Amino acid sequence: MSVLTVATWNINSVRLRHPNVARFAEEAAPDVLMLQEIKCQNDQFPEKALRQMGYEHLHICGQKGWHGVAIASRLPMEPLDGHGFCREGHARHAAAKIAGIEFHNFYVPAGGDIPDPEANDKFAHKLHFLDEMTAYFAGRKAQGEEKMLIAGDFNVAPHEHDVWSHKQLLKVVSHTPPETERMAKLLASYDFVDVARELIPEPEKLYSWWSYRNRDWRKSNRGRRLDHIWVSQPLKAAATAGGRDAIRFWEDYRDGEKPSDHVPVVVKLAV
DNA sequence: ATGGCCGCCCTAGGCGGA
Numbered sequence: 165m166s167v168l169t170v171a172t173w174n175i176n177s178v179r180l181r182h183p184n185v186a187r188f189a190e191e192a193a194p195d196v197l198m199l200q201e202i203k204c205q206n207d208q209f210p211e212k213a214l215r216q217m218g219y220e221h222l223h224i225c226g227q228k229g230w231h232g233v234a235i236a237s238r239l240p241m242e243p244l245d246g247h248g249f250c251r252e253g254h255a256r257h258a259a260a261k262i263a264g265i266e267f268h269n270f271y272v273p274a275g276g277d278i279p280d281p282e283a284n285d286k287f288a289h290k291l292h293f294l295d296e297m298t299a300y301f302a303g304r305k306a307q308g309e310e311k312m313l314i315a316g317d318f319n320v321a322p323h324e325h326d327v328w329s330h331k332q333l334l335k336v337v338s339h340t341p342p343e344t345e346r347m348a349k350l351l352a353s354y355d356f357v358d359v360a361r362e363l364i365p366e367p368e369k370l371y372s373w374w375s376y377r378n379r380d381w382r383k384s385n386r387g388r389r390l391d392h393i394w395v396s397q398p399l400k401a402a403a404t405a406g407g408r409d410a411i412r413f414w415e416d417y418r419d420g421e422k423p424s425d426h427v428p429v430v431v432k433l434a435v
Numbered sequence: 436a437t438g439g440c441c442g443c444c445c446t447a448g449g450c451g452g453a
Contacts, residue, residue: 176452177442201452203443229443230451274453286451319453338453375453376440390453425441425453 168263168433169194172315172391173417174271174373174426178202178234181424182210184417189217192414192430195238196262198269200317202232209234221262227255233269233316235260249296252289263435265399270297270316279340287337290319294346301354312354312396313433317426319390322347322358325366326389338388356394359431363408373426374418381418393431405434 171194175181178199189197197219202209206226214222219236223243226232231254235241244259244266256271273293276286304310320343324330333339351358360370371387378384393411395403403410414428 180442201442274451276451277453336453373453377438379439388453 165434168196168265168435169430170196170198170267170313170315170393170433171428171430172198172200172269172317172393173428174200174317174391174424176201176203176424176426179204179208179210181422182213184420184422184424186213186217188414188417188428189219192412192428194430196267197236198258198267198315199234199236200232200269200271202226202234203230204228204232223258223260225255225258231255231271233258233271235262235267235269237262239263247300249300250293256293265311265313265433265435268312268314268316270314270318272297272317272319274319275337275343277337279335279337279342281342290337291342291346294320294343294350298346298350298353301350301356305354309354309396309398311398312356313393313399314354314356315391315393315429317390318347318392320344320347321388321390323361323366323389325369326371328369328371328386328388333388338390351394355397357397357400357403359393359395359403360389360411360413360429362400362404363411370413372413372429376425391426391429393429395431395433399433402433402435403431406432410434 221237221241273290275290278284281288372391374381
């Protein structure tokens with residue numbers, strides 16, 4: 165029995181914030197690190213810095229200036245083909261097989277301001293993206309169940325206590341019924357386990373993102389849980405064996421030099 | 436009750452984030 169530590173973090177520019185990643189790599193020591201919003205092309209990715217942190221195996225899916233995801237691993241990794249998942253051609257998905265587990269890293273579209281797919285094409289795109297994910301994993305499930313871990317910035321806070329005010333956010337993109345209903349369908353598509361809520365049930369509040377606009381994010385504490393780590397049933401026991409210490413939202417990373425507006429979420433798998 | 440920030444890009448204001 166050993167422990168595989170897995171992290172997801174929307175880094176909001178990896179070129180600007182790889183020093184933060186280095187600190188995190190020391191402190192949390194994830195074996196597998198899934199980054200979103202790297203905001204650079206593949207040849208601009210700070211590969212040398214990541215290798216110095218012990219991440220010899222990199223699968224980078226970048227694009228110019230926006231979006232972009234990467235999987236960094238201390239263990240050997242077999243990159244897997246992307247499946248599109250994005251009608252706009254953005255780099256929002258990376259997959260790889262590591263230690264016999266299939267990892268999927270997603271950056272779901274934010275969806276713009278107006279929660280109406282007729283009036284706002286970005287919101288339509290977000291809903292479409294979530295539907296594509298659901299169709300993909302339903303198709304995969306029909307072929308048999310694998311050890312699968314999907315994670316990333318899903319840009320949806322699914323439950324009442326995943327936001328600071330359920331009532332005030334019901335009409336705010338990230339917590340509207342069309343989004344939270346799709347999150348439930350996506351979860352069901354492969355019978356995934358939402359590890360954070362399995363280990364820390366409601367009504368305890370859990371947030372992974374706090375807006376830059378709050379002067380004092382800790383004091384106002386208007387957060388949302390947008391970042392998720394889900395596992396398939398064959399990994400459920402491994403993900404839950406450690407109890408609530410097996411999941412951690414590293415809130416301290418919302419402070420310090422040039423923080424991302426998201427904090428890393430870490431799961432320890434007993435494999 | 437409201438508005439509050441940040442990072443990207445053909446370096447500067449506009450766009451996107453959520």
